[in-house]
Amino acid sequence: MTLRAVKNSDPVDRAKDALSRMGRADQDRFTAELDYGIALNEIKAQHTSDRAFGKAVKDAGLDSYEMPQLGTVQIKRDVRSACMWLAENEATARQMLEDGTKATSARGLHKAWKDAQRPTPAPTPPATPAPAPVDQDAVAKALEESLSASSKDRLAKAIETHKIKLDMAQQMTMHAMEQKHRQDIDKLAWDRVNQLLPGVMDRVEKTEAYRKRSGVFTKKQYKTLLATLHPDNFVGAKKDMAEASFKLFQDTNIPLVPELKRPVGMPTLEEIMAAERERESKRKVSKREQEAREMALDMLRKLYPQHYAE
Known part of the structure; x- marks a missing residue:
C-alpha cells in the first residue's frame, strides 16, 4: 500500500476533506488519515500550547466525521495523535506495511511502533533448587564414629565445659536482672x-x-x-x-x-x-x-x- 498526502493552501480545509474521506468506504483510509495528520501538524505549529491547539481543532469541527450508516463519529485523542505521528513518520509506516505489520488504521500502526520501542524483558533465570535438608543426627553419629577414643574424651570435656559456661552466663544475667529489680x-x-x-x-x-x-x-x-x-x-x-x-x-x-x-x-x-x-x-x-x-x-x-x- 502506498502512503501519500496532497497539500492544499488551507490546513483546515484539507483536514475537513480528509475527514470526509475517512467516513467513506470507497476511499483509502490510510491516505485519508495521513492527509488529516499532515493538516493537524500544520495547525498545531500555529499554536503555542496543546490547550490552544485542542480548542482550535474543536472550534473548526475537526474532531469528528460523518459515516453513512453510523452517523457522527467522534475522533478520540489517541486516534488524532496516531494520525499526526503517521504524518511525521511516513517512511517508518511504509516500511512497517512492507514488513507485513497487521494494522488496519493509523492507531494500529502507531501502537505496533510503540510496542517495538519497548525494551525486551530479560529472561527470568531458572530457580535455584533448595538445598536438601541435612540430617543433623546422622552427621553427628558419623562424626562420633570417625573419632578415636581420646578425641571422643576431649570432645565430651569440651561440651561439658561449654555447658558450664552457659549456665554461669545465665546465672550472672539473672543476678543482674534481680539486682536491677x-x-x-x-x-x-x-x-x-x-x-x-x-x-x-x-x-x-x-x-x-x-x-x-x-x-x-x-x-x-x-x-x-x-x-x-x-x-x-x-x-x-x-x-x-x-x-x-x-x-x-x-x-x-x-x-x-x-x-x-x-x-x-x-x-x-x-x-x-x-x-x-x-x-x-x-x-x-x-x-x-x-x-x-x-x-x-x-x-x-x-x-x-x-x-x-x-
Whole structure:
C-alpha cells in the first residue's frame, strides 16, 4: 500500500476533506488519515500550547466525521495523535506495511511502533533448587564414629565445659536482672517514704510541742479565777478582802499555758495502709509498686519505732 498526502493552501480545509474521506468506504483510509495528520501538524505549529491547539481543532469541527450508516463519529485523542505521528513518520509506516505489520488504521500502526520501542524483558533465570535438608543426627553419629577414643574424651570435656559456661552466663544475667529489680523497688519505696514523711513529721512536731508546753493556768482557767475573785461577788468586810485579792491576782504575772490544739495522734499503720489502698483503687498499681509500698511501711517502722512498735 502506498502512503501519500496532497497539500492544499488551507490546513483546515484539507483536514475537513480528509475527514470526509475517512467516513467513506470507497476511499483509502490510510491516505485519508495521513492527509488529516499532515493538516493537524500544520495547525498545531500555529499554536503555542496543546490547550490552544485542542480548542482550535474543536472550534473548526475537526474532531469528528460523518459515516453513512453510523452517523457522527467522534475522533478520540489517541486516534488524532496516531494520525499526526503517521504524518511525521511516513517512511517508518511504509516500511512497517512492507514488513507485513497487521494494522488496519493509523492507531494500529502507531501502537505496533510503540510496542517495538519497548525494551525486551530479560529472561527470568531458572530457580535455584533448595538445598536438601541435612540430617543433623546422622552427621553427628558419623562424626562420633570417625573419632578415636581420646578425641571422643576431649570432645565430651569440651561440651561439658561449654555447658558450664552457659549456665554461669545465665546465672550472672539473672543476678543482674534481680539486682536491677531490687534497685527499682528501693527507689520506689524511698519515693513513697518521702511522700508520706512530711505528714508524719508534722504530727510528730505537734505532739512534741503539746507535750513540752509550760504554764500555770490556761487562759480559760485564768478568766474563771478572775471572775470568782471579783469584788462584786462579795459584801461587807469580805468585799474589801476580795478587792485586795483580785488586784493581787491581776497584777501578778502568772504564766499561761499556750493555746495548742491537742494532736489527734500519729497515723496508725492501718490508717496508712487504708490510704494506700484508696490510692491504688484510683489507678492500676503494678506488683512492683505494691512491693515498694510494703518496704516503705517497714522503713517507717524503723524511723519511728516509738510510734509504730509491733
